[in-house]
Amino acid sequence: MTKKRTVFFISDRTGITAETLGHSLLTQFDVELDLVTLPFIDNAERAHAAIAQIEQANVVSGERSLIFSTVIDSEVRSILRTADAVLFDFFETFIAPLERELELSSTHTVGRSHGVVDNSMYDIRIDAMNYALNHDDGVTTHHYTQADVILVGVSRSGKTPACIYLALQYGIYAANYPLTEEDLDEGRFPEALSQYRDKLYGLSIRPDRLEQIRGQRRPNSRYASPRQCQYEVARAEALFRKQRIPYINTTTMSIEEIATTILHERKLKRRLY
Amino acid sequence: MTKKRTVFFISDRTGITAETLGHSLLTQFDVELDLVTLPFIDNAERAHAAIAQIEQANVVSGERSLIFSTVIDSEVRSILRTADAVLFDFFETFIAPLERELELSSTHTVGRSHGVVDNSMYDIRIDAMNYALNHDDGVTTHHYTQADVILVGVSRSGKTPACIYLALQYGIYAANYPLTEEDLDEGRFPEALSQYRDKLYGLSIRPDRLEQIRGQRRPNSRYASPRQCQYEVARAEALFRKQRIPYINTTTMSIEEIATTILHERKLKRRLY
Known part of the structure; x- marks a missing residue:
């Protein structure tokens, strides 16, 4: 040893x-x-x-x-x-x-950083996080007017953790919408999304990594098959390009990097610093 | 200016x-x-x-x-x-x-910290986060065997953000269960919880702060009334004491502090460092 x-x-x-x-x-x-x-x-x-x-x-x-x-x-x-x-x-x-x-003395006070929080900051984080949870995975498309950004992408491309991290770290209201097979087949966004085009941001991923992630949840399924993953990713990227939606490939990125890239590229106004 | x-x-x-x-x-x-x-x-x-x-x-x-x-x-x-x-x-x-x-040279490599992640670390975080989301607010009490810790407390005592932060920062599987009025009235945990007593950790909060948080969601409701908040907090704390469940008062704590306190007091084994 x-x-x-x-x-x-x-x-x-x-x-x-x-x-x-x-x-x-x-x-x-x-x-x-x-x-x-x-x-x-x-x-x-x-x-x-x-x-x-x-x-x-x-x-x-x-x-x-x-x-x-x-x-x-x-x-x-x-x-x-x-x-x-x-x-x-x-x-x-x-x-x-x-x-x-x-030209000042420090106050030598413990804990202002992660410490005794003022309630308003706590409230912003919680509020943004609840927003992310309530607008996760397209469960509701109401209140998209409140969203600072709406992440779109195929299932398991990293949308949920990015939304939650944007909320916790930056106080950003981030919703997410998983592209359905119908959306991909038809090559367009659903009605509920198209009116918020300026808020959309795409997440893509390498098909072989998507296979791996989906395979952990549903091994040997059509959902996790190479063919399906390749098809979905190709169609999603084609849709982003056609609709001129900016997007990033999340394959080698950490949750922090995905969130920070979106924040800066979309020039979102953070509520927490 | x-x-x-x-x-x-x-x-x-x-x-x-x-x-x-x-x-x-x-x-x-x-x-x-x-x-x-x-x-x-x-x-x-x-x-x-x-x-x-x-x-x-x-x-x-x-x-x-x-x-x-x-x-x-x-x-x-x-x-x-x-x-x-x-x-x-x-x-x-x-x-x-x-x-x-x-007595070593540094590699001067960018980005190993929040950077080019190895997939296993990403997978642990996502897996733990999905666990938290799927076991939030008592939506399902299945799979509690998998939980590293189960947070219990009245509605809006800070359970959800603590669970999510435990997942993201430490790779901990944290479920949470909101105490119902029935649980509080009867002064005991439901069957689904009592078999996991060793995993329980209580969150409490000052009643006036609870009023404030609940009032933002449902102003002027019974749910947010001083009387109801006082009653629930008093009963929850009595329950924790009676059942010898450790608990903390989250009123002046940040999400990071709540999560870290639970990690250390329960001596949970983190999967991420």
């Missing part, structure tokens, strides 16, 4: 920012690591418990652990500095130059 | 990491800023276009802009360094010490 070095993501809130930062750096190295997130480290007692855990990991792996910290509280940070570990202290690194540039 | 300083979040991928990091720093200052995200800045041409936009912002505001960059490509980064702006370069700042500590 190989002993892997341990990486700790430490935060006084959720640790999501520390993880994101750490990942974007660590994926640059071809090395196997054990990852541990310690969220809500917001007082001295928890900081000392974290130190104990880190020192134990050092013993197990025989190497100094790495720490990516987004902790804001100065007492907790000073305790973390005592760890026998390599500390990447995000706050420490950037806050002083930022204070100099802004 | 006041001239606000502009902050640019620049990335060769989605810009979400740059925004998250930048926010967590900027929320420490009591200052109004214009925020601009420039995603997908992944070649020299786009980098030069970004520079032009930054210099225009400098002219408009009369102050140097701030740049938070997570760009990995070294050519793009060297172009960004020519901007008349304050550059916070995450990659530059942390990668060299990390290379020294790991």
